[in-house]
Amino acid sequence: MYADETGDMGVPGISGVSRYFGCGTAVFRGEHGERIWQGLRLRCDLERRGVSLPKGRHAKDDSQSTRDEVFDVIKDQRPRIDATFLYKGNAHPSVRERQQWLYKLAWFSHFRQIVSQVSGPGDTLYVIAASLTTSRKVMNAREALRDVCGQFDADREIVLCVWDAQSTWGIQVADYSLWAVQRHLENRPCKWFESHVKPNVRSLLTPWGRHE
Template sequence: MPDKFLFADEAGCFTFNRGKNVSKYFILCTVSMDDCSLASDLLDLRRELAWNEKPLGEYFHASEDKQDIRDAVFETILKKPFNVQATIMEKSKAQPHVCASKERFYKTGWFFHFKHGASKEITKDNMALVTTACLGTRREQAAFKEAVDDVMKQTVKAAKWKTDFMPCAVDPCLQVADYCAWAIMRKWERGDTRSYDLMKDRVTYEYDVWEKGDKHHY
């Protein structure tokens, strides 16, 4: 059985132009933990909120939840230990060949993320399970999974590791990653640090891939 768990999600879109409702950044985020007891805590919270007739969606989803729901989720998850890693990609600075396809851009981001950030959460003695929120079409999901598997082979030195892809709704720990990715995105995209400040002491890695670049390709 695994003794290290990483749950991964992303924030932002794969649209490479400037326009309304188009994100400036694409952010990859992982949360690392030694056990998954947070999942039970979030299920208990959901039952409590349902009992109190709070407005709930199908699952906890930061961008859609009401603020009082977000407050309750952050209060709950911050009672347990976990670390957060984030890779920031300012999309307009990506060279054209990097954003030639969603899959290429996605794999590039995960390579930076695991090589410099997330892999440091995994020791050579760990049995690590990396669970990633699936996105896109079925064909894209297969390509994204292949990309993560390939990146893991290149960067992770664990005793043994496995990857899994599933919808965010299925595993509450993926919803933790969603909340963290959302908070980091709000900071970078809008300068809103309200939620980020709640969890900033958990962030062990936050890297702007093209910070030193000044050329924009669109």
């Protein structure tokens, strides 16, 4: 399971602050080394053609042509995609200004729905999550994720890995898929959602409702 998050954790209503904070996962069952190799091969091929990717791919920043190629690979690989978005406008006041709580609540809402669907008793589930670029004084993302994962490992082994997004293709799959799902949720154009991402989306959860 490769995991990423999207949106900021700022107080809603302020200019430039996102309406939602979301998290999502891309799941590959069993051995998937060939899929990882396909992602690396694409990155190398893009570099050969003059696309500099020292920090890997990021859907928000990449060009349209790069997105075309990345989404084509994701479509062929067919990972299971799940996403959970919290509408911050409906957050309890005690949560709005506490980033740690918002982050943990988003991941708890997501994991409690997904973990039992992608793993069973006795399984080992590797949760490979993107590291969060925020001040440790504000929030320790690894600690928050460890607390969430620890609530679900009674009958299965959950191995948490918090890695830089550029270190693995799987996190970039989660990033791209989550970016497309968010644009769909916010009624923003995304030409890849219906054809490349939606067929692999198993769930889109909005436990705090949606913006009207």
